[in-house]
């Protein structure tokens with residue numbers, strides 16, 4: 056756990072419910088706010104919507120390239136860093152530092168994100184000189200922030216990474232040897248393609264997504280469905296047609312028995328796949344595709360024998376438990392997480408674990424995150440999307456669909472491959488550690504002038520700082536960060552300490568982050584047993600995880616979190632700023648109720664392009680492409696704010712107006728005396744739709 060004390064009033068680990076102290080661990084005495092003037096901030100009156108949209112559009116395709124230091128580990132629903140930099144710049148007092156391309160401006164301020172996720176707010180704010188605090192219920196964002204906000208020398212990391220790779224290669228690279236099909240000399244496997252076993256009454260068949268393996272500039276590489284031979288061009292001499300028939304995706308039933316093909320669920324997951332094709336490199340002949348040969352199968356058998364010696368499940372609980380997305384694994388007869396990996400992948404995990412036992416705590420953290428995030432490209436759930444000439448060897452990673460999907464053509468990548476191809480440790484280290492470290496010391500923004508884009512170094516900013524163990528330590532200095540894992544609804548936070556809360560709450564029924572991240576969490580827990588609370592209650596406390604209460608739980612948890620923010624904020628000058636979009640009246644109603652319970656009122660609302668548009672069909676609106684940015688103030692006795700007009704029926708034919716009007720409606724509801732039930736009814740009237748909260752049309 057981070058810090059010596061438990062900063063939560065209710066422990067988030069059920070097993071510890073009785074054993075942990077419930078009293079607050081902080082000794083703050085309701086101090087008066089440091090700055091009690093009622094002041095107007097730029098964000099109260101304006102927001103550069105157009106400039107923010109332009110940069111977010113550029114950033115959205117490849118966010119990790121624009122902010123590499125925020126992307127050490129996989130996390131979902133990340134927000135655009137430039138949008139959040141724009142938000143934070145509108146909170147800067149000093150006019151000379153308010154420009155997007157000027158360094159700093161938040162020195163002496165405390166910025167808090169109670170649902171920090173990928174850590175966008177924290178990274179952006181610390182760059183601008185603020186002291187920052189971030190909480191997340193899930194350990195992954197916390198571990199990631201801890202590692203990516205800590206400054207350390209790249210040289211040291213490079214040396215250690217080379218040692219790590221050398222150790223792994225020494226142990227494992229012989230298992231990835233393969234003979235070049237042209238010269239028979241020793242080559243290196245880049246990846247192996249597997250076919251899925253299925254069956255009908257006649258027996259077993261094998262399924263692939265496609266027989267075309269690669270469109271090679273007029274020399275396509277194919278696999279023969281009869282003999283499984285791999286050939287380039289059109290000419291192919293079939294050698295043997297007696298192998299198990301090879302089918303392609305879309306073939307529903309057997310031509311002979313007319314039975315529909317069914318999946319084989321009684322074998323172990325990794326045994327449901329058969330290796331067919333190897334892509335590798337030869338020093339002389341470059342990249343090749345070849346049929347898996349007998350000698351390759353011998354290597355795979357050797358790996359299987361070695362992997363049988365390791366029993367991860369004896370070390371800790373690796374069972375898959377029921378969850379909104381994990382249920383898909385259980386329904387497929389996958390009972391434990393190690394089953395999702397091939398023997399070589401398990402050997403890679405085992406060798407990594409042994410290496411990591413010997414390094415310092417600090418280094419173990421970032422290398423573990425690297426190994427964990429590499430699993431997204433190194434599991435048997437990876438698909439193949441390298442068919443297209445523009446995507447050499449591209450791996451369809453495990454969560455490309457934000458859910459578990461089970462490929463026909465599965466791809467086993469070689470994480471130790473010498474080149475920096477997708478999913479290799481070399482590539483991941485380069486992108487997420489080396490480039491990240493350079494960027495952190497010299498952050499760069501893009502300026503768009505007409506058709507031109509120029510890189511603007513933000514001299515003086517650093518994306519990182521010093522870790523501190525408690526809130527109190529945030530009161531002085533700059534670029535300090537306090538991150539902790541837990542349920543923000545039960546956070547013990549000193550009063551009147553935070554200048555601005557800038558966050559991005561989960562959107563009602565959005566991605567089930569915590570449930571999906573079990574895929575990584577079981578391994579992180581094995582490698583870092585003491586660094587987090589691994590037994591927290593995902594479904595009980597997360598704002599949005601498989602909610603069956605019709606949104607009431609969403610509103611309840613969120614209102615508790617907003618109350619914590621209300622308490623923490625400097626009463627007169629504090630602001631709560633967050634982004635939100637949803638098409639259901641139920642989502643807006645529960646959000647409104649949560650804010651009203653916590654006594655916030657709306658200062659202003661803006662609209663920016665959303666990086667995560669959702670397709671909907673309400674009235675004329677096809678998709679929701681925007682986010683509302685809501686700016687709120689804690690209610691004080693001398694509330695003298697803007698009065699929001701009563702909205703008419705909200706125009707839902709245009710995504711921009713929709714978000715803007717929903718923002719305005721929140722302002723009106725927060726000013727009103729409606730009961731919670733009335734708020735639900737009024738939202739329903741405003742947005743239309745049936746009582747279930749589902750939009751009509």
Ligand SMILES: C[S@@+](CC[C@H](N)C(=O)[O-])C[C@H]1O[C@@H](n2cnc3c(N)ncnc32)[C@H](O)[C@@H]1O
Nearest residue numbers: 133134170172173175191192542543559597598
């Ligand atoms: C939409 S994400 C934030 C994304 C982030 N702004 C970014 O750009 O990466 C919301 C986060 O809220 C966290 N969360 C949900 N319920 C929580 C709770 N009760 N306490 C703390 N964090 C919670 C989730 O784990 C998730 O990481």
Ligand SMILES: [Zn+2]
Nearest residue numbers: 235238337340
């Ligand atoms: Zn060769």
Ligand SMILES: [Zn+2]
Nearest residue numbers: 255257309312
């Ligand atoms: Zn059949």
Ligand SMILES: [Zn+2]
Nearest residue numbers: 279282293294
């Ligand atoms: Zn053939």
